[in-house]
Every structure is written in structure tokens, then in C-alpha cells.
Amino acid sequence: MTDQLKRAIHEAKTAKTTSNPTDKAVASSEEQNFDMSESTYKTTHTAVRKARRFAMQGLYEWLVTDRRFETTDKLGWKDNAPHDIAARTRATNAMHTVHIGYYHEMMRDIPEQIETLDALIEQHLDRKVEQLDTVEHAILLIGAYELQNRLEIPYKVVLDEAMKLNNHFGATDAHKLINAVLDKMATDLRDLEVQADIKANRRSSQKAAAAAAQPQPQTTDETKAVTNADDTSETPTTTGKPRISANKAIKRPRANKAQANISDYRASKKASAQGHNEAAATPTPESTAADVGLHDSNLVNSDEKSKD
Secondary structure, eight states, rough: OOHHHHHHHHHHHHHHHHHHGGGHHHHHHHOOOOOOOOSOOSSHHHHHHHHHHHHHHHHHHHIEEEIIHHHHHHGOOOOOOOHHHHHHHOOOOSTTTTTTTHHHHHHHHHHTTHHHHHHHHTTOOOSSSSHHHHHHHHHHHHHHHHHHHHHSSHHHHHHHHHHHHHHHHSSSSSHHHHHHHHHHHHHHHHHHHHHHHHHHHHHHHHHHEEEEEEEEOOOOOHHHHHHHHHHHHOOTTTTTSSSOOSSSSOOOOOOOOOHHHHHHHHHHHHHHHHHHHHHSSSOOOOHHHHHHHHHHHHHHHHHHHOOO
């Protein structure tokens, strides 16, 4: 059911009440009954956070009007009920991303439990509730209501959401007061949950300290060599090729043509030089015979000269 259809139904009902004055009381009671089963609106964590923001603004408006008139005994001035504030907020804002059910719940239950919630808040204050800033008072009311009535919401979430509300609407240093009051209130209202959280934090800190105190194994050169060898070893696949992983790139050998040409040229050059040296060192049969004849002629000539 859309907002336009709801407004049309509301206008039709108000038209009937103006025509028949005896039904005004029935119409006012129908307006106070909020529809908590609206499934067309968001119910996420963000939607609940937005519901808190709208509820904080609505409670602020109620605290400075009807609640203030009630505390000062000016009951005749009361003309801004919480359900009227909620209806006016829904008519003037886009609420399609807000948890409407939770918003109406806070706007209905917190004003009804205002005395009890103020008593819970005042136990942990060094002043009276009336001396609080109105924004701080509204934030503390939402936090106290969630700690007492919404047990499915963790107390840390309640404190964190109260800090976010203060950052968005409150004063600069107001978070100190709000955090201190809600923390003490959580210890009173959620004692089991707080103690369980403390024990969990203690166990985690002890585990961290034990892990830090445990001596680390020293890596020697041999272990490093073994680990490097293990890293370089590659498990063959069914095809016989090395397995390629995303973490380690395999460098495949590539033939360098320039290096091959240079090595071939050097080898051929060396072989040709060696062959040339061997050829120069070993005489041929013709050269040896000519050399022998030359030597013989020399010897004969020398003998003849000696005879002469």
C-alpha cells in the first residue's frame, strides 16, 4: 500500500469524522494504532539506523514541546503528541528506505516509558536529567530503551549507534557523557553479555601473548637451501610438462640465435686456425725429397771442393 493511497484513505476518514462529530474519538484511536507489519519497507541495518535518526528528531521535538509543558504543569499547551509527529514526519519525508516499524515502535514506547528510562539515565549522571542538553537526552533515551527492551541488539552496537547519532546531531564533546552513561547502564542491564565479552577479549589477548612469547624456529643456510630446492622442484603432470602455477612463473629455455651464430663462428675460426698450423708443421713428400737432394748436392759439392 503506497503513501498516496494511505493519505487518500486518511482524508476519507477525516471527511467522515467532520460530517459525523460523534466518531471523532474513534478516528483518533485509529490514528494512534501504527501498522507494524509493513513489508514494503526496508528492514536492513541501514534502514534501522535511519529509523533511529528520525526517532531522535521526533523525540527532540516532543521533548521541547509536550514533554516540557507536562513537566512545567502546562497541560493545556500540549498539542504535539508523538503519533502526530510520526505522521507528520512520514508525510513530509521519503521513508521508503527507513524501517517504519521500528521508527513507530520507538516513537510510541519511549514516550510511554519516559519516567523509567529517565530514572535509569539519572542513576549514572552527576546532574539531573532536566539539566541535560535536549539532543543528548534524546540519544540517551534511545540507547536506554534499546539496552532494556531490545536484547537482540548487542550492547556494543547500541553504544556505537549512539556515538553515530551524536556525531550527526550532538555537540563536539557530548560523546564522552553519552558513552560513559550507556557503558555503565550496559553493565547493569546486560551484565552477562558484558562479562562474556570481557572473557572473550581476555582469551584472545592471552592467545596473542602466548603466540608472541613462543620462540620462532631459526632458519639456517641448509634449511634455506632445502626450501629453495623444494620451491624450484616442479611436479610433472600427466603430459610430462611442468605444472604452471599462478604464484610461480616457469622460465622456459629459449634459443638465442645471435649467441649460436657467434659460438659457431668462433668454433669454425678456431678449427681453421688449428688446421692451418698442422699443415704448416707436417712437410709434404715432394718438399722433403727436394730438401734431401739439395742437401746431397751440397755435400757433393763440398767433397769436390775438398779434392780440388
